[in-house]
Amino acid sequence: MDFQKFYETWYEQLHDQIRQLTKAPRPPTTDDGDKQLIQLVNKVMLHFSEFYRVKSLAVNQDVLSIFSAKWSTTMERSLLWIAGWRPTTAFHLIYTESSILFESRLVDILQGLRTGDLGDLSPAQFTRVSDFQCETVQQENSITGQLSEWQQDEAIELIGGTCMDLEKKTERLAMIVKKADELRLQTLMAVVELLTPQQAVEFLIAAARLHFGIHRWGLNHDRERTKK
Template identity: 60%
Template sequence: MTSFSTFYNNWLDHLSQLVRQLATAPRPPTTIDQHRDLERLVAKTMNHYAEYYGAKAFAAERDVFNIFAAPWASSLERSLHWIAGWRPTTVFHLIYTESSILFESHIADILRGQRTGDLGDLSPSQFRRVSELQCETVKEENVITDELSEWQDGASELMGDGTNLDEKILQLVRIVQKADDLRLRTVRRVVELLTTQQAAEFLIVAAELQFGVRRWGLDQDRQRGN
């Protein structure tokens, strides 16, 4: 899985570049060209996430146990994993937290009737759709969690004569791919219900959280190693 580790590190570097472009783009966009440029960057970032999950699906088919082990991740990152990756409902906690922080920071402007257009300015309709999507995502998470539990209950078969080994491993690959599909689909659906400016801000905050957890985790691993 060295090749996937290399891919992952390169992928993170590219994500960092995309986030910098999103962060430096005019927000809110005030011209048609600025709006189109921001839309293009949001789409490019989403395609980058899709590329990651495509590569991960291929890697899981080659060695699903190493995908669970995730040697490219820090100990902290692995401790936060749900079925070899981040939990999809984390997206909603992130949106609610960022929206609350921005709302409070703009409260004076909002009371004067000024619209900020950022994540602190979500409409009632957007909040309703986010809440509905969260409920749907929780249900799907639970279904996949139950599938993994059933797989683990039958894991003793792996110690048997090996006749069902290939099928059991294939089942685990499918579970990981279902979890990854839910992760990517959740981000896509959230981005679709946000404005272009809000989507850009959401992608920036999500990536910054990912980078922050990774940096802290790697630092902790290095300290323990020393």
Template identity: 55%
Template sequence: MTTTTTTSLPFSQFYDLWFDHLNRLVQQLATTTTTDGPDKDHLLNLINKVMSHYEDLYRAKSVAAEKDPLHVLTCPWATTLERSLHWITGWRPTTAFHLIYTESSLLFESHIIDILRGLHTGDLRDLSPVQFRRVSELQCDTVKEENAITEELSEWQDSANEIMAQCTDINEKIGRLVSIIKKADDLRLRTLRSVVGLLSPQQAIEFLIASAEMLVGIRGWGLNHDRTRRR
């Protein structure tokens, strides 16, 4: 998706296009997992392509938040199911760590015989002790940042009475909301980058597939639910 597309479309339309492209990227990623000995440069190229796609999303959302942060805060482009799971207009950054632990455990259980034989696969079932420690440390840091941003939003919401009583202060209050939304998205993107950075290319591909499939699955369920509710 181009920068022109990012800035010229209403965010809801941009998001629909962005999500369609995410589906196509997932299919490309999945193809690499069925290929024997995929080329490392090819894997790195795909990883960079996916990360650039997420960067496009948050760049466009930042522009939308500057124009109308209250609109962005309500996430009208999302389904009711997605909004029920949201943390400040999107997925909770610490979800990334739950995905790693879940995927690693599932793969470990399904290939435990090979692992006991000492076979190394290089995928998420093959996380090293050093990688687990770094994941755990990153998770702790991310939880602290999540909590700090959550507290900042809570303080902003508590100041609603002040906004009503002091109309002259409203621009400053709205500016704080823009900052909070951007901080939340920045933490999401930094968490993705950090997790991908501590994984091998093959592990990063599997993580990106799992995270994208989670987003696609939740959106699919949400769309079906909303269609059923409207009947």
């Protein structure tokens, strides 16, 4: 299947799954509520895993096409890090959502009432998020360095007129994109794992809404740009 067509179908299915997450009672209203939330979260995570499985196959076939991300808007492409979203964005999202919810529930929290949402992260959770963020930053920097090295090597060969063996060079680029995608999925899975089911649902909803919002802004920008 053409990856762009796959992406369009995958994107619509993600919309449906996020709608299911949004409708789920939070906090859970029954004893089986946590199980329901876990099932919904697992469904979304499998959806992301399938995305990166298919993307890996597409990278093998034509990494340059994947790197250009033609299925995205121009605004989205301006925000990409190695053909996708920057993994550390997940941590910024957690901190932002936690801060917003904490302020909105401040009176309840001061009275000792637990909300169970992202505004109610425990000290242990904050520590784990911080530690994992540091590890992810290091891995991001390493992969960024590999891409910079690849670009520098290619520039030197192009300037010197010695550019040869294009297949070998694109294979090297494909490996870099795959490493970036592995880090993206690894980060997403680790973040969800350290959250409670309710918090994981809220995180996935916030992440998807950010994705959807940027896409809509990008579409509007591209439409206005074509009118000029």
